[in-house]
Amino acid sequence: MAELTAEEKKWVKQMNALLKKCPSKRIGFYTIGDNDIGLxxxxxxDAIDAADRDLVRGLNYTGHGFAETIVFPGPVNGVCG
Incomplete structure (x- = not known):
């Protein structure tokens, strides 16, 4: 497995700590495989799913997506586990 540098590990730890401080439980996240994480x-x-099983299309139909995004310094690949 690849290893991060000490500076990279510090950055990851800081990012995770910051994300834990999210003041809301209602924000969902998604990516379509670019640098942005949609909110x-x-x-x-339920309304989003009823509008369309494809999340992005469902958000477009219902208007329940937020305009703000989280932008990463590199691509965020969308994969299924």
Whole structure:
């Protein structure tokens, strides 16, 4: 497995600490495989799913996506586990 440098490990630790400080439980996250992480209101998940099983299309139909994004310094690949 590849190893991060000490500086990179410090950055990851700081990012995770910052993300834990999110003041809300209603923000959902998604990516379509670019540098941005999209944000949406998971309080409306049922309406989003009912509009379209594809999350992005469902968000477009319902308007429950937030305009703000989290932008990373490199690509965030969207993969299924």
């Amino acid at each position: 949406y209101d998971i309080d409306h998940q």
